[in-house]
Amino acid sequence: xxxxxxxxxxxxxxxxxxxxxxxxxxxxxxxxxxxxxxxxxxxxxxxxxxxxxxxxxxxxxxxxxxxxxxxxxxxxxxxxxxxxxxxxxxxxxxxxxxxxxxxxxxxxxxxxxxxxxxxxxxxxxxxxxxxxxxxxxxxxxxxxxxxxxxxxxxxxxxxxxxxxxxxxxxxxxxxxxxxxxxxxxxxxxxxxxxxxxxxxxxxxxxxxxxxxxxxxxxxxxxxxxxxxxxxxxxxxxxxxxxxxxxxxxxxxxxxxxxxxxxxxxxxxxxxxxxxxxxxxxxxxxxxxxxxxxxxxxxxxxxxxxxxxxxxxxxxxxxxxxxxxxxxxxxxxxxxxxxxxxxxxxxxxxxxxxxxxxxxxxxxxxxxxxxxxxxx
Amino acid sequence: xxxxxxxxxxxxxxxxxxxxxxxxxxxxxxxxxxxxxxxxxxxxxxxxxxxxxxxxxxxxxxxxxxxxxxxxxxxxxxxxxxxxxxxxxxxxxxxxxxxxxxxxxxxxxxxxxxxxxxxxxxxxxxxxxxxxxxxxxxxxxxxxxxxxxxxxxxxxxxxxxxxxxxxxxxxxxxxxxxxxxxxxxxxxxxxxxxxxxxxxxxxxxxxxxxxxxxxxxxxxxxxxxxxxxxxxxxxxxxxxxxxxxxxxxxxxxxxxxxxxxxxxxxxxxxxxxxxxxxxxxxxxxxxxxxxxxxxxxxxxxxxxxxxx
Numbered sequence: 001x002x003x004x005x006x007x008x009x010x011x012x013x014x015x016x017x018x019x020x021x022x023x024x025x026x027x028x029x030x031x032x033x034x035x036x037x038x039x040x041x042x043x044x045x046x047x048x049x050x051x052x053x054x055x056x057x058x059x060x061x062x063x064x065x066x067x068x069x070x071x072x073x074x075x076x077x078x079x080x081x082x083x084x085x086x087x088x089x090x091x092x093x094x095x096x097x098x099x100x101x102x103x104x105x106x107x108x109x110x111x112x113x114x115x116x117x118x119x120x121x122x123x124x125x126x127x128x129x130x131x132x133x134x135x136x137x138x139x140x141x142x143x144x145x146x147x148x149x150x151x152x153x154x155x156x157x158x159x160x161x162x163x164x165x166x167x168x169x170x171x172x173x174x175x176x177x178x179x180x181x182x183x184x185x186x187x188x189x190x191x192x193x194x195x196x197x198x199x200x201x202x203x204x205x206x207x208x209x210x211x212x213x214x215x216x217x218x219x220x221x222x223x224x225x226x227x228x229x230x231x232x233x234x235x236x237x238x239x240x241x242x243x244x245x246x247x248x249x250x251x252x253x254x255x256x257x258x259x260x261x262x263x264x265x266x267x268x269x270x271x272x273x274x275x276x277x278x279x280x281x282x283x284x285x286x287x288x289x290x291x292x293x294x295x296x297x298x299x300x301x302x303x304x305x306x307x308x309x310x311x312x313x314x315x316x317x318x319x320x321x322x323x324x325x326x327x328x329x330x331x332x333x334x335x336x337x338x339x340x341x342x343x344x345x346x347x348x349x350x351x352x353x354x355x356x357x358x359x360x361x362x363x364x365x366x367x368x369x370x371x372x373x374x375x
Numbered sequence: 376x377x378x379x380x381x382x383x384x385x386x387x388x389x390x391x392x393x394x395x396x397x398x399x400x401x402x403x404x405x406x407x408x409x410x411x412x413x414x415x416x417x418x419x420x421x422x423x424x425x426x427x428x429x430x431x432x433x434x435x436x437x438x439x440x441x442x443x444x445x446x447x448x449x450x451x452x453x454x455x456x457x458x459x460x461x462x463x464x465x466x467x468x469x470x471x472x473x474x475x476x477x478x479x480x481x482x483x484x485x486x487x488x489x490x491x492x493x494x495x496x497x498x499x500x501x502x503x504x505x506x507x508x509x510x511x512x513x514x515x516x517x518x519x520x521x522x523x524x525x526x527x528x529x530x531x532x533x534x535x536x537x538x539x540x541x542x543x544x545x546x547x548x549x550x551x552x553x554x555x556x557x558x559x560x561x562x563x564x565x566x567x568x569x570x571x572x573x574x575x576x577x578x579x580x581x582x583x584x585x586x587x588x589x590x591x592x593x594x595x596x597x598x599x600x601x602x603x604x605x606x607x608x609x610x611x612x613x614x615x616x617x618x619x620x621x622x623x624x625x626x627x628x629x630x631x632x633x634x635x636x637x638x639x640x641x642x643x644x645x646x647x648x649x650x651x652x653x654x655x656x657x658x659x660x661x662x663x664x665x666x667x668x669x670x671x672x673x674x675x676x677x678x679x680x681x682x683x
Contacts, residue, residue, distance in 0.1 A: 208598040215396075
């Protein structure tokens, strides 16, 4: 047996030379030719990616990217909006060779994404929700977001037709401009059908508080609201509570139709699949993605859930008509005169704010017909 | 106003309904912790146990189709974590509070890891008993849809009180908690008693967790508990280690938690952050009002590491 393990000096030397040569060859070759074919893309989520909400909407977009040829997708969930996100991006870049990163939560932007972008000027960072400012932020950073309140306006129309009590309920996390804009658009949509409709708002104080959200939903239903909607990270609990109590609901972020087969009317959904595949195609084709991307139904960044069985024909027709106007860009939600719920005029007669108007991104009022206050 | 709306009557109703709906996990965890602390040991890991119970209960209910099997498995998972705590604490020079914190992290981490596939599916829910059948109002009927687990908790509290006061087992438990040396002199196995008390406490906390995922709010996700387990541990001190007072403390917390959303839904919207903080303000106020720098908390077991 010992013979089998005995090598002649010559054969050992030969093997070693060959191996050394191979190693030198490998070291000499740059990795890029092999990598150029596969684009490594990293997605970072702030919560679990199957939350029926914000993160699931992004993960569905990532899944669409995964199906494209020539890409490798990395995903990391539950990355806190702290230095952790920097570390996660670092490891995606250094260990896996990611060259395109999608940090999808609002709080990642400043300072973490900006810092990483300065450190790696040859990589691309596309962030959801931030406002990229030329001259101030690095050029390899982009920010994208959608006017989801267009879909909320349509949900409001559908909700108005379904409501018998003329009272709608809105469970919201925090009174920030994005949320207020959704509440206002939802209410304006409903009141375009019936101006006597009111929306009661309950703020829970944080993005994910399942017990408080269930309490808020029950309180609103007890007060006579018969259509509920929400702006929280995961609408699951609210939609399930509405279904249990036998009232209608409209969804947010992603489709929750399977959770409420009887009461789910429609919903405002992100269409990240389109946004992400477009971005990836640009990068693959050697085109630099634009730094600031915004859009609504027309641009395909937003979509609505298919109508539920409980939606009447009149409601479908009304909502579809308005949707068609959104699609050709002729519809403006914030057209004066509009009063806030304290009776002050916030948009004067004859004045209108189109979707891209930056004034809407600092909204700090609730429209007439909303019961609630932001402080 | 509309006929279906209750107006201001909605607030006391919501507080009552909230007290019934939200208090059950507090109740079970605090009863469990009460039992454990009576034996002279603190298990801070009950937050992890609660989350683990919620996850394992939901998963079992989904896989077997039987929510009661879920409750049982949640309890067993809880007692397993309790046993682990007791076994580690039985070693020499081990601090039970540190072990508790470690187990809290272990329990939540394990539950998140194992619970990943169960966030999406919907598990069958525990049925509730419609005590509101006599009322014509849908709101009252819904408020009085009471889950049997809440009733079990209510019955358990006086039973525990009676058991601790009058039965032999209860007395042994209290001796171990009051004076380990006396118990040793009488020939009782201190670690064995504490093991049983911690395992039983873990069982209750696990069952409390299954209420969260199988009844109210009734789904499994990673933010489900948001600190209820740790709040319940504090409730035990608040309730002076008395199981019946634990019931009142839990009801108070549940009701106070419902106050914020209820007031907002009737249109009292100013200062909702303050109303949302109501339970914590209340606890602080009562703690300050009843504490003293001169003597140790009445009812505190003498062997507890925090009071010793």
